[in-house]
Amino acid sequence: MSLETLSRRSSTSLSAAIGAIPLILFVGLLIYFGLNAPNFLTVTNLKLVLVQSLPVMLICIGLSAVVMAGGDDVVSGGIDLSIPATTVLCAGIMASLLSAESTGLFVASIVALLAALLVGGMNALLVTRLSMTPLLTTLAMFVAVVGVNNVVTQRKRINVDHDAINAIREPFFFGIPLGLILVALITLIAFHFLHRTKWGLNLQAAGGSRDAASISGLNVNRLFGQSFTVASVMGFVCSYFVLARGAGSSPGVEDNLMVEMVLATFLGAAFSPRRVVTMWGAALGAVLVVAISVGFKSMGVNVFWTGLIKGSLIVVVVATAALSQRLN
């Protein structure tokens, strides 16, 4: 074995070691919570963490589809910041229609789905036809959609007490909440479509290298447009879970959802071997992000510090990912 391969091998293992830092950090934090907050590592609490993370997981799946199709450069590649806004709009529409008594869940769902598809379609149209930057388009869309939702709900809390929506948070099977089972199913279906079908591979090819994909005959714009539609549908699905979690629609949910969605999806990239956004990474990221916030809360850490902790976590995770990629 020559010296050169030896040194390359050692640099690869160093890079792998550095790449593992985020995961070690997260596991270390969880153990720390377990030791210091006695209730943290109980089955009840871990179930709570999982249930809390369901809405974030769903929109993370949507966001990862867009990032896969558009490339993972945040500014020029694919990103959809409007998903949380779509979620609250759908939740707002359903809540106000359901509270009107005369409309059933089915009609309310249809109206909300149409609204979601309208948002997704507008995003797709603006990004692919006008080649507007996705970051800007979807950020502006976020503001517009939240504004529309404020007109729909008049910025008031609307209670929802519907059996089908309540069922999401009720135990269904050996004490496992129905929502958990549903999200597991949705995640598997999404995984199949994004990672195991021709369409999914085409989508990833489009994001991996736009030029190469279009030279080999893929309709890159159509794929990218479709990913925005997928994202808006995930936003719609998420709205049931938001309604179930909060027993209704309340104003201001969108900000936290957006922060956790972005954090989880890009954290997830640090867990994938090639440092790209994957669906599993995003789902794992969602659970970890929620676990960390619940953990700090159960330790009684002052809420003023959460921003500082979240910001530092992004820095550590993203910086180690960049460093390990450079060494590789």
Add this chain to the structure above:
Amino acid sequence: MNAQVLHKRSFIANVLIRFGFVLVIFALFVFFAAWNPLFLQAENLTNIVEASAILMILALAMTLIIATGGIDLSIGIALDFGAAAAVVAMKSYDMAWPGAVCAGIIAGSVVGIFNAILVVGLRISPFLATLSTFFIGSSVQRIFTNGGGPISHRRMPDEFRQIAQGDTLGIPNEVLVALLLILVYLIVLEWSVWGRQVHAMGMQRSAAIVAGIKTNRNLIIAFIFASATCAVAGLIAAANIRMFTPLSGFSYLLDAIAATFIGAALHPRGRPNVLGTVVAVLFLTMVANGLNLMGINFNTKDALSGIILISALALAVAQRKASEAMLLGSRRR
């Protein structure tokens, strides 16, 4: 398509494509004026210009960072830090107003230095780096103010208050500051060699490196310069209401990004540029003012301004694409 058709529709199409956005600004202007005669009064028009000063300054900083090829989500934090340091310097340390101004600008620059360390030192992408700066900066303000209560300083030195509330030769001082900064940014970003280097970096980083441009050094300077600029906006905000309100800079973020991109769309080659940003900021402030004067429900106003924002962006981009296509068409002929 043959040349004949292109030629026939050319006059009206030309006008629409060249001046589409300006026409829309004008149409909205007429609409607001027709709805409420107060809109056209000189006092209200001065109000619009005066109200645009803070956004103008922040948008200039954003234009610089976007021209380097990055983005800065922490401009609001630099504004808050600038305002906080100035108020605290006067209130707790009895500093004279020039000291307070310096303290504010230095505190704002700290945000830029932090961004530069993350982006240049740790190679984090600007979006995620400045997002974490935003989180950390917001948290620092909460901790510092014990939860986000404002720090007021009613007996602020008169000279400091003049920054926002005084006039010089009949022009409000904050407008003068904004004008001065527009001039500085024109020189720095559009007329100087350094500005050309920045644009080159933003268009193609690798080509700029090959051409010998010191991209890292320029990025560091850009981040610090931009955050110092935002701190100036913070000084105006603090002088205006005689207090520091934590987390108040965030509300300008989206408008500053939007103004930069609308301005870029107005540029023939689609680059972020100072004059485009100035036009866009005035447009956004005019819309906000006009909607206020229409006296509609608060929530509806919010929704409308969001929809107008996204339509303006789409229109500006569409206009640029059409004019590019026309240029290509005429060249082919």
